[in-house]
Amino acid sequence: MGVTARVVEFPDPAAREAAEESRAVAAAAGGDRSAFERLYRCHVGRIHGLCLRLTGHRETAEDCVQETFVSAWRGLARFQSRSAFATWLHRIAVNTVLSRQRGLAYALESAGDGPSGALDRQAADDAPPLDLEAAIAALPDGARHVLVLVGLYGFSHEEAAGALGIAIGTSKAQLYRARQILAARLDLVLEST
């Protein structure tokens, strides 16, 4: 037989993608930067969407994306494949955003010149939001964080509570609060009457 390697055919495209990602993760963990770039290209849109909705700041979100992938590269050797790479990456992104918000650097940015998140949200409060994204950006931090994680990115309340450092009950309460605020701001009350 002249065949030295057998290509395993996956009837399920998702299974094939998962296998390809596993190979890319393994290669990247071995120092293959091109494999890591493939992982980056695959996940950057979703990670940026997550960071943008958590921070409400475009530039901060881009910084967090950069920091997330650099942290992921450094931590690849310790990545446990029992959890999905995407899940692991999302956790790093959430932790990056929260660390930044808790940190002095974020405080100084907020106090510096240029529009701050608080100002963005204040502006959103002054006028009716044009769309759902603006209404989400105008939510209080706690409610927005839970809504983004649970309502948009598929975290369970247990996962969101763990990532945010809050109780599961608080996570559920914040989600309820976020929905109430959004429903009011988007005039969804009219649809229910």
Next chain:
Amino acid sequence: MSHDHTTESSSLDTRLAALPREQPPARDPWPQILASISVAATPPVAARRRVPLALAAGIALLVAAGFIGWQMHGFRQAALAPPLAGAGADGRPAAAFAVPVGAGYLATRVALERTYRERLQLLAPATRDRIEQDLATIRAANADIRQALAADPESAVLNRLLESTWQQEFDLYATVVRNTAPAAPRSRT
């Protein structure tokens, strides 16, 4: 839960579900990422650090020891200085670091650091250098813990250590501000 709320939520869920989860950044950060990861001379496997937790804990202990030593041999007028506004009964700042921060917290922290920078100039150079060394150590510990958290985001120990570095930094600012405040006139009652 009322029928109205259920209907609202259903409509809201539909609209939430329609939002695109993927939002590519306006500028591609890959060149910066590549530059950052290329700085490391060795790939992640070889660069693996076995005990970042132990290192972080060691630094935290070192910082704690430094604080104790500094406060024990610190300023004699500390007892005369008025307590910091917003401080607890023991003079420590009342801010709680374990909770997500808000605008009020951030404003307080920025104001405190600004005052700290001003008051630092009032101290003797040797004292000032020592304090700056402590602050650098705290920030180095913070960076180290954050890096360790990237690999183990759910580690409760690491998260607590991370919070402790924020608290230590805040405490350092508050201690300097408190101990360099001009003595308030004592009321005679």
